[in-house]
Amino acid sequence: MPTKRVQLGLVLLYSGLLTAMSSSAYGADDKIIKKGQQLYNQNCSVCHQADAIGKPGFAPSLTNPELLSISSDKFFEGTIRDGRVGTGMPPFSHLGRKNIKAIVAFLKSHAKLPNRSKEVAAQPDSHGDERLGKQWFDDICSTCHGENGDGYAAGSTGTAIGKAGFQSKVSDGFIRETIKHGRSNTRMLGFSDSTGLANLSDQEIDDVISYMRTLVK
Numbered sequence: 001m002p003t004k005r006v007q008l009g010l011v012l013l014y015s016g017l018l019t020a021m022s023s024s025a026y027g028a029d030d031k032i033i034k035k036g037q038q039l040y041n042q043n044c045s046v047c048h049q050a051d052a053i054g055k056p057g058f059a060p061s062l063t064n065p066e067l068l069s070i071s072s073d074k075f076f077e078g079t080i081r082d083g084r085v086g087t088g089m090p091p092f093s094h095l096g097r098k099n100i101k102a103i104v105a106f107l108k109s110h111a112k113l114p115n116r117s118k119e120v121a122a123q124p125d126s127h128g129d130e131r132l133g134k135q136w137f138d139d140i141c142s143t144c145h146g147e148n149g150d151g152y153a154a155g156s157t158g159t160a161i162g163k164a165g166f167q168s169k170v171s172d173g174f175i176r177e178t179i180k181h182g183r184s185n186t187r188m189l190g191f192s193d194s195t196g197l198a199n200l201s202d203q204e205i206d207d208v209i210s211y212m213r214t215l216v217k
């Protein structure tokens with residue numbers, strides 16, 4: 001009888017050691033990321049695709065380096081919670097805060113560029129000329145984002161940048177950086193250098209932002 005008890009004790013001790021070892025080799029963060037990946041696969045991959053690379057004209061990339069670099073956790077969490085009214089992006093508030101944070105941790109684990117979200121959010125608001133901005137917008141941006149920034153609904157590849165779902169969650173700095181540097185491996189090219197579709201000055205970019213802000217009623 002006593003030997004059995006010793007054996008049982010050893011088994012318990014051994015399994016305890018195993019658990020201790022596995023939890024130290026596998027930190028809490030990794031667990032959250034793994035959970036986020038599961039939730040992503042269940043709720044998001046149907047539109048944003050496996051690996052979150054997106055699909056032109058259907059859903060944007062969520063692992064794009066430039067997007068991850070300028071996005072705050074708050075932007076991601078808010079967008080996932082509220083969705084974007086009038087677009088294909090549904091709200092996911094029913095998942096709860098903790099699960100949404102896990103999905104964001106999973107998405108952010110793909111980051112390749114430094115996190116610039118604080119600096120970008122702190123940039124000054126645009127002081128542009130809406131009328132000049134409208135000309136640029138109609139000539140260039142509307143071809144992909146739709147005449148009023150209606151996005152995919154207008155039958156093209158750019159997202160709904162004229163709608164409240166996007167605009168209420170981003171700073172002028174976020175929009176400015178996206179226009180300047182674009183998003184690699186998507187059709188959104190940067191507009192601040194000669195490789196882009198047009199070479200816009202900082203002032204012209206601010207004109208465009210000021211016009212965009214008038215699109216949300």
Ligand code: HEC
Nearest residue numbers: 043044047058059060079080084087088089092151159160
């Ligand atoms: C039914 C399709 C669909 C599903 C499911 C979906 N999305 Fe989206 N998502 C979209 C579309 C479409 C957009 C772009 C909306 C627009 O035009 O502004 C979008 C935009 C986004 C954006 C903004 C990206 C950017 O470039 O600014 C984030 C973040 C996002 N989705 C996260 C998620 C997450 C996380 C899930 C799962 C919890 C999810 N989405 C599920 C269709 C979907």
Ligand code: HEC
Nearest residue numbers: 054060061140141144157158159161175178183186187188
């Ligand atoms: C050739 C097509 C094209 C043109 C022209 C274009 N865009 Fe885009 N834009 C896109 C695509 C595609 C995306 C989404 C990329 C992705 O999948 O992540 C995007 C994303 C954006 C975003 C981020 C939106 C979001 O949901 O996070 C902003 C802001 C933006 N574009 C502004 C502009 C402005 C302003 C112009 C004009 C100066 C412009 N774009 C011209 C295709 C274009």
